[in-house]
Amino acid sequence: MVSPQRCANPRVSGAPLLVSTGSVAGPTIGRVRCRSVDAGQDEQDMLTPFVARMAMLTVSAMALAMSPVGAQPAAAQRVGAQKVAAQGAAGLQGIWRNGSDSVRIKLAPCGSSLCGTVVEASAKAKADAAAGGTARLVGTQLFHGFRRGEDGLWYGRVYVPDIAQEFDGTIDQVDRDTIVGKGCLLANFGCKSQTWRRVSAKR
Template identity: 40%
Template sequence: MDWKKPLFAAAALLAVAPSMAAASPLEGRWINPKHSVTVRIGACGPTMCGRVVDASPRAREKAAAGGTPNLIGTPLLTNLAAANGGWKGSVFVPDHNIRASANLKLLAPNQLKVQGCVLAGLLCRSQVWTRID
């Protein structure tokens, strides 16, 4: 009967282990430089993603004019995976209704450089987002 206690303890540890995994430094709420859009980044299956959780009326208008009628809830960042000291994935630009390749890099614990590139990386734009929680 003594052999059951260590086995039970090991099984309990394995059951809890996934929840004890360290959170990604990307996780949290981030705001763009104009303070017009807030994105929550978190786990989405095996990768990370970021959805719009708040937006100014002007940002909503611009997105609607570009073909995104409901900006709140829209996934802006998808399929983010660790790569080369940062993260790679896709970024959606709602006011232009386009998807581009994305490169993200933490500049500091509360600063995230988000870069989107089209035309095989020939045309890129970037912003530095600020963590708000």
């Protein structure tokens, strides 16, 4: 017959223990079993692994939250930039004429950039170009190496056939059918602008 009693555990200050005594095989041999009834200690033992797991999950969640939402690998960013530039170039492609319609150019991709090549020119424009040192105006690139900047402008080199020289320049698309080309001698010094209008396709 086993009867529960209380015993003191010298290693646990103030912690009552339940004691059960009972006979086992053999004469008058008793065995004492003590079990701590300190509920707080038992709960602490049970919660320790749980708290550790929760701490690990919290740290993982914080690390995920701190990651930039829109972060992309460098390669993906480059591909995105190329797509944006390609879409902008598509809006510039076509035949354009200057204000007097003495010169027409074709804007089209050339490698990884955009170029504008003369496809038609009046007799006077050809003569002026020849006098300035450009023997054959038709087929000459007036715009070459143009790439779209972050500000939406296109940057490249502008060739002036009347003086046979090229300068740093920009192309600004004002609207679907109007662009403004600008060339500068140095930075923004000695700049000259020219408006070009899209030539509608013949129907």
